[in-house]
């Protein structure tokens with residue numbers, strides 16, 4: 001890894017920094033993970049997305065021909081560092097920018113790209129991901145929602161679950177079974193479905209955080225034009241994997257150090273035996289251990305980056321990053337609860353809580369990332385089999 005930035009990278013950093021510093025007043029307050037907020041927060045997020053788009057900072061990694069900046073892998077990292085520096089999050093209005101957009105660039109028809117990429121960029125079209133079903137999560141290819149052909153349409157029947165943001169979404173990218181006789185990976189297709197179509201019902205699921213971020217989505221005789229098929233019929237598994245690769249490679253370790261700095265700050269304020277928790281060397285050692293892990297994660301991320309810069313496809317390091325990053329966040333949140341002791345019982349946003357109760361929310365919310373984008377047990381399987389060469393379980 002070459003730790004020096006090129007002159008172009010430095011110029012890119014200066015440009016994004018100047019823009020963010022000049023416009024950060026338009027950003028909504030930083031959200032806690034899985035704090036889905038109210039409709040008011042949602043409107044504020046749309047406004048911020050549109051502001052970023054005015055400056056050309058919504059999808060830096062998209063190629064210029066699709067309205068992005070054609071940023072290199074390194075520049076995307078710089079962009080994330082600069083956002084983290086001001087405690088701003090990447091623009092997120094559903095899964096259009098990070099997942100569907102790049103998938104369409106790879107697999108979509110010209111018409112699909114023309115129809116969907118510009119409104120995604122403008123923040124006028126919100127997308128959600130229709131993969132998981134009640135009986136199909138880790139074993140996704142066993143999914144049962146089916147689509148039958150009828151003239152120029154597919155007719156969809158079935159149910160999805162854990163569909164994040166379906167309550168706000170205009171569109172869903174949906175995995176459906178189009179050949180029930182074929183081996184399970186071979187009979188799946190990938191459809192773009194208008195969430196306003198007749199026959200779609202969205203029912204919210206309340207998480208243990210109290211948030212209503214994800215949903216059950218039911219499909220009854222939903223008619224989807226055949227031009228909304230992405231890739232070939234029955235080849236949807238390949239398209240789905242492309243989307244998943246973008247999902248996993250998106251999870252980086254940039255925010256870990258932020259959380260640890262906040263934990264250290266909390267320890268400095270928490271009274272303990274007439275002094276503060278920070279005065280206890282066991283507390284400092286524990287926080288230092290988290291910091292060492294965060295740095296190990298950061299440099300593992302750089303190794304992954306080096307592969308990408310050399311044009312080598314992402315390897316199983318992605319699984320290591322996902323596994324270690326999500327478990328570190330969970331451990332940090334759990335240790336904050338231990339430090340807080342009885343104060344940890346205050347709920348999020350309770351007026352008398354330390355830091356408005358964000359640590360209890362984080363402790364509950366930190367479980368989610370250990371489950372989505374492939375559970376951590378599945379990541380352990382991948383590491384065991386592909387990195388350590390262990391026999392298949």
Ligand SMILES: Cc1cc2nc3c(=O)[nH]c(=O)nc-3n(C[C@H](O)[C@H](O)[C@H](O)COP(=O)(O)OP(=O)(O)OC[C@H]3O[C@@H](n4cnc5c(N)ncnc54)[C@H](O)[C@@H]3O)c2cc1C
Nearest residue numbers: 129130131132136137138162163164368371372373375377
């Ligand atoms: C916050 C959040 C947001 C989500 N958003 C979306 C979304 O927008 N769209 C969407 O489609 N899905 C979404 N999901 C669903 C997510 O993808 C699934 O929860 C995940 O794939 C696991 O599937 P499952 O819940 O059916 O668990 P299961 O697959 O039933 O797994 C249950 C347990 O068994 C373990 N297990 C399963 N198979 C193996 C194995 N082979 N080896 C070892 N252990 C195994 C798992 O690790 C897990 O602990 C979201 C989930 C969460 C938590």
